[in-house]
Amino acid sequence: MKSEPRKDALAKITGKCRFLDDYSCENMLHGYLLYATIDCGKIVNISFPNDYDLAEFTIVQTADIPGENIVPEPVSDQPFLADKAVCHYGQVIMGIAHADLQTLKKFISAIEVEYEEEEAIIDVHSCLDDKANQSGECMHISHTDRNKEKTDNLKHIEDVFYTQHQEQAYLEPQGMLAEYLPQSSTMKITGTMQCPFFVKSAVQMIMGKAVKNVIVETSEGIGGAFGGKEDFPNLLAGITALLAYKSQQPVKIVLERSDDILITTKRHPSRVAIVSYTNMLTGKLQAVNIDYRLDAGAYLTLSPVVLARGILHAGGGYCLPRCEISGYMHKSNTPPNGAFRGFGAPQALFAIEAHLDNIGKIIGKSPLEMRLANILRLHDTMPSSQSMKEDHLYECLQKVIEISDYKNKRLEFEQYNQNNEIKKGIGLALALHGGGYTGNGEKVLQSKVKLRLEKNGEVQIFVANVEMGQGAHTTLAQMVNEELDIPLEKVNVQIPNTSLTPNSGPTVASRTIYIVGTLLQKLAAQIKKEINYESLEEYIRQHQQLFPQEFERSFIPDPEDSFDEKTNEGTAYHDFSWAACVLEIEYDPLQYKIKVKKCWNVLDIGRVINYNIALGQVYGGITQALGWALTEDIYKKGYPRSKGFTDYTLPTTEDMPEFQVEFIHTDSAIAKGLGEIPMDYPAPAVRNAFLQATGIMINDLPLSPERIMKAINRSTL
Amino acid sequence: MIELKFTLNNQPQTLQVPANMRLLEILRDQLHLTGTKEGCSVGECGACTVLMNKKAVCSCLMLACQVQNAEIETIEYAAEDEMLKTLQDSFLKTGAVQCGFCTPGMIMSAKALLLQTLQPSNDQIKKALEGNLCRCTGYVQIIEAVQLAAKTLAERA
Ligand code: FES
């Protein structure tokens, strides 16, 4: 496994890499947003302060929109700008621009908006408990394996699990720069985003026929994204473009941190109810019914896609002979929830993994016995009826048990806890994560990539996938340089730009290396075969007239893959990544506080292209998951919503456990998805470790001292 | 407006700025040194960390009047400074950089620590970097980078 240094690192360690806020251009105005400060209601009146000259400001409202006031999304139900009513805090009412940022912000804070407030739904229980609140379509999977015998003596167990919002908390707030060029009727957008082609559609939508060309380019550096820069940039780019169009000057908007937390998308809160029937002797789950609900927020936007992934991961890494899974979306009055690393899977896996431990505790089986009795093995079928083509999940489990010394530790902790105030616990969790778009998504997307061989022997990669910290541009370059057999320095990924790069799809769904990288690798192999060179450099030197030369390739789906979107049956994902985790905690009952001590991880992500980058993804993903599991909560009961990193507590260096990470099958032909799977399993592992430490089943996240205290008081009543 | 005199990256500076202008804006907007990043502007993230008289401070919390006559060091000084250069190399080697937005601040905080000791313990490193948030890396490779830099510098010394 190689660990080539990252190509982007030099610019980043010297501070030379330009993030969006480092961009400026001549005559540039600063833009900002006036947004709703209530959760739901009608706008009665808006009054501007008298002591400003309104002519100095560019103000855009719904009436200024030449195109359509709809953000294009899988469900296009969200307006760019609110008009008469608002249905969530942070809903944008106006875009405003001025040459001086301080003046602009003072002006905006002096604008008075009068509302007629209506009742709002914020709390996860009021949103998700009543099935009647569902909106949009319900999704369903029904699976019965007829070969499996029905047995008697089944234990019926029901659980309901809840998870909360999570803020992406990328360190760089979102920003957008729009430049309007009237001569060519072009709107040029530069910004922090994962999906340049989505942003392009959004700007085309809001500008309609008013501009002919829309060009979208990402900023040189993107300071983290995690899904948070997947959908919100569509709205932000639309409004920034509108301001640039109206003012005929470049406009830059960079969100303040508090606003970024208050108004952008978050991880969907969830409620997952599981009813299961388990063979008491073997621990085998015979029948399972899962009701999986997501709080979509005020608009549905991309929630159906999250829901689809959620229900397809709801059975976890387990073989369930009879199962019914239903998925529902409910609306609330928070900003629409959106993409966040894991995309519905962390919520699903938290529930099934915790449920398995609950069953084990009730019927007297250890967590390991429960997993061994139910784990998906080679040729087993998943709820979608997809058959297992490898036994790697089982291998991950075996290995993690071995390297963590799980069995001994568990016994040791049981003893220890009898005589000690501080309690120790060890938790186990499995995960699977489907690579790429769900079902037919990749087939429809038909990603395209391009390589250009330059006269000087360099190779340029053109893809729409962004470098947002995950190391994609280095890893993609490695996939090409290895295949072409040329030095890595000669291969570079161009900054994604919709007028130069083909549409290789959005930077989401752990698909950049798995789908786009594989495509590039195949294209490189094809070039090598077609040109048939000994040394590419030599060949180019001798055939200068043929270069620069461009090569393209499109994604060709496996003809064997088929997926029925109505029944959710078939190949849900061509490849899954697998993981098993053991995690050790110490719990201090005086402070109701969990400290994660150690975390062992075994993952199958297929071929590992850059070991350091892959490790970084695992460490970072686990850390985010631990934040979600333990502290991160925007709408804490009894507190005002969070708007900074003082009341929204992210893990720091002091919270880090010791990690051990092992990859298996690293010499596979295919590099599978990596980015999301480390987010999927740590939360249930912590929760299950807490169960061992205390014997208390907590089915809600986060496991904050407040929640633990409440659960303990409840259980001792 | 005040006349602000201070040393920036070993060079004397004189500027006319409002007394309440923040050091972060002086660096980024007045002097166009954009290596120092703004992640929160209220002292919660550490992305804007610079050295002031050899101590790590959040430049978003420092006002011009507090900087009067001070010695300020930013990531741009790495072009000349051995300790910063060594830290940069180590960040590169251990894979401590992901999105890079926290990186300049991290490196400055790490330098403040290494000025105190070239044999920092793991706990000392964690403590020194506690105020620098990183959402990408899980800190593991950052801590390794600081250890590596300390080792390299100690060997050289
Ligand atoms: S910008 Fe100064 S601490 Fe965040």
Ligand code: FES
């Ligand atoms: S590398 Fe992205 S915040 Fe640290």
